[in-house]
Amino acid sequence: MSPLLQLSGVRYRYPGAERDALTDVSLSVAARQFHAVLGPNGSGKTTLVRIALGALTPFVGRADVDGRTASTWPRQELARLVGVVPQREDNLFPQRVRETVLLGRYPHLSLWGRERAEDHDAVDRALAACDAQHLADRWLWTLSGGEYQRVRVARALAQEPKLLVLDEPGMSLDLKHEMGLFELVLGLVETQGLGALMITHDLNLAARFADSLLLLDAGRPVAFGAPGDVLTQQTVETVFSWPVAMQTVDGRPQMIPLRQPKESRA
Amino acid sequence: MRWTLLVVVAVLALIAGVVLGPAAVPLSELLRSDIVWNLRAPRALLAFLVGGSLGVAGAGLQALVRNPLADPFLLGLSGGAGLGAVVAIALHLPGPWALPIAAFVGALAALGLVYRLGLIGGASLDPRILLLGGVAIGAFAAAITTAIVSLADAAELRNAFLWLWGGLSGASWDSVLLVALYAPIPLAVLLAASRPLDLLALGEESAGYLGADVEAVKRRVYLAASLLTAAAVAVSGVIGFVGLVVPHISRLVWGHRHRSLLPAAFVGGGALLAFADTLARTVVAPRELPVGVVTALIGVPVFALLLRRWTIA
Amino acid sequence: MPRRFLFAVLILAACRPDGRTAGRPAQRIVSLLPSFTEILFAIGAGDRIVGRTQWCDYPPAALAIPSVGDGMPPNIEAVAARKPDLVVLYNSGPNVTAAKQLERIGIHAVLLDLNRLEDLGPAARALGRLTGLEQRAESLATVLDSLPRQPPPTSRPSTTLAFIVWDNPPIIIGHGSYLDQLAAQAGARNVFGDIAAPSAQVSLETIVARDPQWIAVLADSAAPPAPPAFAKRREWRAVRAVRDGHFLLLPGSLFGRPGPRSGEAIRRLRALLAGNEMGAQHAAPLHEAPRR
Numbered sequence: 001m002s003p004l005l006q007l008s009g010v011r012y013r014y015p016g017a018e019r020d021a022l023t024d025v026s027l028s029v030a031a032r033q034f035h036a037v038l039g040p041n042g043s044g045k046t047t048l049v050r051i052a053l054g055a056l057t058p059f060v061g062r063a064d065v066d067g068r069t070a071s072t073w074p075r076q077e078l079a080r081l082v083g084v085v086p087q088r089e090d091n092l093f094p095q096r097v098r099e100t101v102l103l104g105r106y107p108h109l110s111l112w113g114r115e116r117a118e119d120h121d122a123v124d125r126a127l128a129a130c131d132a133q134h135l136a137d138r139w140l141w142t143l144s145g146g147e148y149q150r151v152r153v154a155r156a157l158a159q160e161p162k163l164l165v166l167d168e169p170g171m172s173l174d175l176k177h178e179m180g181l182f183e184l185v186l187g188l189v190e191t192q193g194l195g196a197l198m199i200t201h202d203l204n205l206a207a208r209f210a211d212s213l214l215l216l217d218a219g220r221p222v223a224f225g226a227p228g229d230v231l232t233q234q235t236v237e238t239v240f241s242w243p244v245a246m247q248t249v250d251g252r253p254q255m256i257p258l259r260q261p262k263e264s265r266a
Numbered sequence: 267m268r269w270t271l272l273v274v275v276a277v278l279a280l281i282a283g284v285v286l287g288p289a290a291v292p293l294s295e296l297l298r299s300d301i302v303w304n305l306r307a308p309r310a311l312l313a314f315l316v317g318g319s320l321g322v323a324g325a326g327l328q329a330l331v332r333n334p335l336a337d338p339f340l341l342g343l344s345g346g347a348g349l350g351a352v353v354a355i356a357l358h359l360p361g362p363w364a365l366p367i368a369a370f371v372g373a374l375a376a377l378g379l380v381y382r383l384g385l386i387g388g389a390s391l392d393p394r395i396l397l398l399g400g401v402a403i404g405a406f407a408a409a410i411t412t413a414i415v416s417l418a419d420a421a422e423l424r425n426a427f428l429w430l431w432g433g434l435s436g437a438s439w440d441s442v443l444l445v446a447l448y449a450p451i452p453l454a455v456l457l458a459a460s461r462p463l464d465l466l467a468l469g470e471e472s473a474g475y476l477g478a479d480v481e482a483v484k485r486r487v488y489l490a491a492s493l494l495t496a497a498a499v500a501v502s503g504v505i506g507f508v509g510l511v512v513p514h515i516s517r518l519v520w521g522h523r524h525r526s527l528l529p530a531a532f533v534g535g536g537a538l539l540a541f542a543d544t545l546a547r548t549v550v551a552p553r554e555l556p557v558g559v560v561t562a563l564i565g566v567p568v569f570a571l572l573l574r575r576w577t578i579a
Numbered sequence: 580m581p582r583r584f585l586f587a588v589l590i591l592a593a594c595r596p597d598g599r600t601a602g603r604p605a606q607r608i609v610s611l612l613p614s615f616t617e618i619l620f621a622i623g624a625g626d627r628i629v630g631r632t633q634w635c636d637y638p639p640a641a642l643a644i645p646s647v648g649d650g651m652p653p654n655i656e657a658v659a660a661r662k663p664d665l666v667v668l669y670n671s672g673p674n675v676t677a678a679k680q681l682e683r684i685g686i687h688a689v690l691l692d693l694n695r696l697e698d699l700g701p702a703a704r705a706l707g708r709l710t711g712l713e714q715r716a717e718s719l720a721t722v723l724d725s726l727p728r729q730p731p732p733t734s735r736p737s738t739t740l741a742f743i744v745w746d747n748p749p750i751i752i753g754h755g756s757y758l759d760q761l762a763a764q765a766g767a768r769n770v771f772g773d774i775a776a777p778s779a780q781v782s783l784e785t786i787v788a789r790d791p792q793w794i795a796v797l798a799d800s801a802a803p804p805a806p807p808a809f810a811k812r813r814e815w816r817a818v819r820a821v822r823d824g825h826f827l828l829l830p831g832s833l834f835g836r837p838g839p840r841s842g843e844a845i846r847r848l849r850a851l852l853a854g855n856e857m858g859a860q861h862a863a864p865l866h867e868a869p870r871r
Contacts, residue, residue, distance in 0.1 A: 055474065062373075075480075077477075078477070079477030083475075084472075089468055090468070090469045092332050092334070093467050103468070106478075107477035111458060188361065287782065288782050288784060289590075300817055301784045304813075304817040305783055361808065362808050362809060362812040365747070428750070429747050439813065440816035547782045547784075552751075552771070552774065552781055552782060554748065554749075554785075555780075556748065
């Protein structure tokens with residue numbers, strides 16, 4: 001099965017930066033696969049998303065979507081294939097949920113054409129898949145963080161993509177909503193056959209839900225593969241500069257951060 | 267239903283512009299009257315076209331700079347136009363069209379400078395810099411204008427400021443034709459950008475991921491909105507508040523989808539200005555108020571109301 | 580001896596806000612209004628003027644006097660550099676400030692009204708007192724006083740006109756301006772005489788509706804006589820007088836301000852109007868546009 005997304009040996013540096021944002025990074029995401037990218041702050045995770053989607057062009061290496069160079073994809077066509085939930089959204093004008101999810105149909109609409117029945121159906125399906133139908137007529141500003149995040153995922157789903165890319169979607173979500181989000185993504189991968197690429201801070205949830213992990217440190221790939229192979233105590237302690245203990249839950253590694261020893265506590 | 271209402275209001279505004287005026291023209295003579303055909307009719311139409319252009323330009327600009335308080339005259343165009351007009355008068359440029367042409371050229375020069383400033387961070391047009399640059403260039407042009415007026419000989423230069431205050435006195439079938447031929451192109455460009463503008467409300471990054479060609483959209487919207495505003499200033503001076511307030515009122519009724527917002531802003535802006543011009547001509551008859559004063563007097567209370575609503579929301 | 584006593588009494592009697600004297604007649608005068616310059620020359624004080632505005636161009640001898648700028652607002656330093664003992668200014672808001680500034684540096688400044696024909700006589704008298712040339716000023720003032728009181732010629736009070744000062748937006752002259760008085764004295768009626776202000780913005784359609792027979796514009800004397808630029812604009816052709824080319828091009832230096840030559844201005848205007856009553860063809864008199 002050809003990968004939906006493929007990065008090979010990618011290297012990138014922001015203009016005026018002292019070091020590379022990414023060095024020799026490779027990644028491959030196919031349908032029915034849930035990949036997570038992990039790493040401390042500044043390890044290049046968001047840069048990776050931008051490169052993967054053609055917003056930035058790598059100095060070395062390739063970034064391909066569905067076999068074609070990412071930066072050569074016409075924006076509208078790409079949006080029919082890849083649904084992105086970026087880290088930040090700054091919605092300027094007040095909207096209802098249904099209207100904002102409808103924006104996800106724009107990649108499918110012609111310049112002058114109106115929204116068709118199939119577009120509204122797609123919106124309904126997306127809302128249903130995200131368990132957000134009951135929110136359809138609510139104003140965005142009345143939603144909780146978790147609800148709003150679901151709505152954003154619904155919008156990405158309304159694009160009817162083959163690949164879902166989420167950048168730190170769990171930030172500022174409480175436990176229940178963050179778990180719900182991961183369950184949602186895994187569910188979509190399994191039932192709708194999407195590919196999913198998620199950037200996240202949460203090692204434990206990534207380990208529980210994702211098929212494979214890519215661990216970055218200062219732009220370099222440290223480890224890639226199944227969670228059990230990537231998240232070893234040695235690796236985690238080195239990359240995150242913090243002592244941890246490892247446990248296994250549901251066959252997946254879970255990390256427990258340790259407190260600092262008495263002598264070195266401030 | 268609301269569209270019908272809007273069209274009715276617009277038609278009423280046009281009719282008022284033709285029927286009402288400081289010169290008493292009895293209804294029975296309306297169709298034969300020279301005043302009605304050669305003065306009021308083109309003037310009402312021009313008011314409609316200019317008001318509509320400003321309304322659409324304002325809506326597009328507010329979406330572009332992601333600031334609902336943006337007005338087309340923040341782009342520095344009015345300063346450039348004023349400078350052009352004053353230079354034309356100071357140099358005694360000949361011909362009845364010298365002033366509007368010079369004002370248009372001045373506005374374009376300001377447009378070019380602000381655009382260049384907007385690109386200063388690189389190839390991507392930065393809307394915040396467009397706003398700041400517009401204010402700066404506008405102030406700069408205004409300063410040079412004042413310097414010329416204070417140094418030059420012609421006392422008529424002081425009257426140039428009256429022109430700048432905004433007025434549709436120069437309306438004729440010639441100017442209506444000119445605007446009617448010119449405006450549709452930038453208007454069409456803005457209308458075609460309706461969907462990308464909806465997406466832009468989410469932020470440039472999100473808009474890109476939803477399929478908008480963000481850089482192209484920004485350029486096109488900025489240029490189209492500026493060209494509309496430049497023509498408006500050249501033909502009728504600076505008429506404030508229409509471009510600021512009309513998009514907001516339209517949003518209250520039609521929402522944020524630019525596909526319906528832009529046409530509503532056009533008809534609404536046109537109706538507002540036609541109505542304001544009729545007031546300007548009749549309220550202190552036989553004298554006439556500058557129409558910019560009337561739009562400000564109407565616009566400021568409306569704006570205050572909107573501000574309240576905005577901060578509550 | 581009695582004459583000097585009379586002189587002192589006159590001076591004391593003449594101590595009014597607009598004619599306050601500093602004691603002895605002024606010898607170095609800066610005039611900041613062309614009309615005051617003209618009056619000073621007319622009463623024989625022309626040789627005492629040491630500074631004028633750049634607009635003071637009559638009589639020709641005035642051009643030899645150094646200019647202190649355009650006077651709007653007055654350049655205090657330039658004025659002071661002429662070392663005047665008297666500065667005469669037109670009474671306006673900015674000039675009140677300028678007068679105070681001059682007084683603060685010890686220069687006697689006098690503000691005089693000069694808005695309508697009625698102000699000419701008092702202005703002449705005030706200048707006469709300030710220069711000690713009361714007798715000559717008095718005879719001039721008597722003539723000037725009579726200007727607004729002359730009965731207008733009975734022939735054709737129905738000739739109508741409008742003064743257009745600016746075209747976009749249209750600015751006309753109203754009753755408050757002395758130009759309105761000139762028109763009345765010349766036997767014409769200003770169609771905008773019902774507007775009390777000296778000038779006002781009106782709609783073009785009002786001008787069309789009031790249908791003045793003549794459009795009067797102030798023209799630059801140096802330029803060749805030609806209809807104003809706005810005559811070519813389509814919307815202005817709705818005005819009958821514009822279509823017919825009935826323009827009165829009035830030289831700015833003569834008509835632009837009330838002054839000693841206002842009588843001449845009235846006569847000229849009367850002649851222009853009368854000349855046209857008579858006739859079909861224009862002999863293209865000096866300041867009139869040819870019929871289109």
